[in-house]
Amino acid sequence: MPATPTPAKSAPIMHGFANPARFVRLARWLMPLLLVSGIVIAAAALAWGLFVAPADGLQGETVRILYIHVPAAWLGMGGWMAIAVASLVELVWRHPLAGIAARAAAVPGAVYTVFCLITGSLWGRPAWGAWWVWDGRLTSMLVLLFLYFGYLALADASSEAQGGSRLAAIFGLVGAINIPVIHYSVLWWNSLHQPPSISLGRSAMAPDFLWPLLAATIGFSLIFGGVVLARMRAILADVQAEARLRRKARNGAGAGAWSDA
Amino acid sequence: MSAVQTQAAGPQGLKAKHQRLVLVVIALAALIGAALLAIWGLRAQASYFYVPGEILAVRPAPDRGVRLGGMVEKGSLRTEPDGVTIGFVVGDGKARVPVRFKGIVPSLFTEGSGVVAEGRLGKDGIFVADNLLAKHDERYVPREMKDMTAAQAKQVVAETQ
Numbered sequence: 457m458p459a460t461p462t463p464a465k466s467a468p469i470m471h472g473f474a475n476p477a478r479f480v481r482l483a484r485w486l487m488p489l490l491l492v493s494g495i496v497i498a499a500a501a502l503a504w505g506l507f508v509a510p511a512d513g514l515q516g517e518t519v520r521i522l523y524i525h526v527p528a529a530w531l532g533m534g535g536w537m538a539i540a541v542a543s544l545v546e547l548v549w550r551h552p553l554a555g556i557a558a559r560a561a562a563v564p565g566a567v568y569t570v571f572c573l574i575t576g577s578l579w580g581r582p583a584w585g586a587w588w589v590w591d592g593r594l595t596s597m598l599v600l601l602f603l604y605f606g607y608l609a610l611a612d613a614s615s616e617a618q619g620g621s622r623l624a625a626i627f628g629l630v631g632a633i634n635i636p637v638i639h640y641s642v643l644w645w646n647s648l649h650q651p652p653s654i655s656l657g658r659s660a661m662a663p664d665f666l667w668p669l670l671a672a673t674i675g676f677s678l679i680f681g682g683v684v685l686a687r688m689r690a691i692l693a694d695v696q697a698e699a700r701l702r703r704k705a706r707n708g709a710g711a712g713a714w715s716d717a
Numbered sequence: 718m719s720a721v722q723t724q725a726a727g728p729q730g731l732k733a734k735h736q737r738l739v740l741v742v743i744a745l746a747a748l749i750g751a752a753l754l755a756i757w758g759l760r761a762q763a764s765y766f767y768v769p770g771e772i773l774a775v776r777p778a779p780d781r782g783v784r785l786g787g788m789v790e791k792g793s794l795r796t797e798p799d800g801v802t803i804g805f806v807v808g809d810g811k812a813r814v815p816v817r818f819k820g821i822v823p824s825l826f827t828e829g830s831g832v833v834a835e836g837r838l839g840k841d842g843i844f845v846a847d848n849l850l851a852k853h854d855e856r857y858v859p860r861e862m863k864d865m866t867a868a869q870a871k872q873v874v875a876e877t878q
Binding site for chain 1: 734737738741745748749752756759760763764765766767768786822823824825826827830833848849850851852853854855856857858859860
């Protein structure tokens with residue numbers, strides 16, 4: 457039967473990190489590594505893009521905003537994909553770290569989405585002649601930002617009520633519908649935003665632009681990973697502190713009851 | 718047989734886990750179906766502009782503000798005697814619409830590149846634009862390569878593929 461081998465195979469990987477102590481030990485050295493390497497690579501890539509890479513034939517110098525705008529857009533969408541996958545794992549397998557990972561990815565994802573919208577707007581004014589237009593791509597990206605706000609509010613509200621993060625997980629899963637809409641918006645509908653320059657194995661972008669862009673993407677991705685780990689550690693520490701307080705309060709109440717007797 | 722194996726695998730949680738997986742998959746399938754329906758319903762409304770073929774088929778009323786998008790045909794751009802009004806032809810390979818515009822054009826606006834014009838389609842078939850937006854395409858070519866022929870530039874870009 458296909459159903460039985462799956463849990464047997466996935467169990468060691470899935471439950472290897474079910475123990476948060478193990479995760480915390482890993483995150484303690486991985487987090488600074490990701491953050492430092494990410495900052496170094498991103499800074500080098502931006503310097504490359506801003507000072508070394510050529511100007512574009514049509515757009516001129518404004519093309520350089522690409523090295524922030526495109527990685528930010530990818531990671532804004534990638535952040536929600538991370539939320540969706542973690543939410544699925546939380547809902548189906550009840551993995552103890554999944555909900556925490558989903559919550560940790562929301563803030564950096566939202567920040568990257570804001571970067572994407574701001575840099576896009578700054579580029580749009582000189583290139584298109586408009587700060588903002590309501591075409592499919594821009595609108596769906598703005599919807600993504602509002603989804604992040606909604607998710608953050610839900611996750612915050614549910615973290616106060618014990619074990620109530622299921623609602624946030626469902627929201628995270630449902631909101632993933634927007635990701636393919638963002639991606640295909642420029643292909644399904646006439647839009648002012650250009651279609652993708654880079655798809656699997658094909659690039660309409662000259663290598664002079666492509667390489668610094670890929671380097672910047674790697675750098676920003678590493679920073680994203682480092683921030684997620686840092687936030688997961690912080691959330692875990694919060695949960696631990698809360699549990700300790702609760703235990704103390706319970707013990708204190710118990711002691712009081714005994715002394716009364 | 719499956720029941721026996723499931724029991725052999727032991728914990729009650731296994732079954733519940735699969736139940737949840739099936740539920741989530743069904744819910745997601747329903748959701749994706751709904752989203753596809755919505756997108757299908759929106760396919761005309763969510764477009765930012767008409768291409769020339771569509772605008773000639775739809776023929777929006779002359780008092781209705783619409784957007785027209787397409788390529789500025791090479792050799793069609795001309796300035797009228799008043800010096801600020803320009804005329805050009807927007808084409809999509811199938812149909813062509815003449816456009817008139819008075820004002821400052823965005824810097825990316827040139828012949829042979831994309832444009833979105835906001836305005837009205839007159840009864841005479843001339844589109845009178847109040848605003849022009851330049852549309853950038855997906856190609857990024859360095860300034861040094863711009864003077865190459867299109868075929869040369871294409872070849873350089875193709876080398877990265």
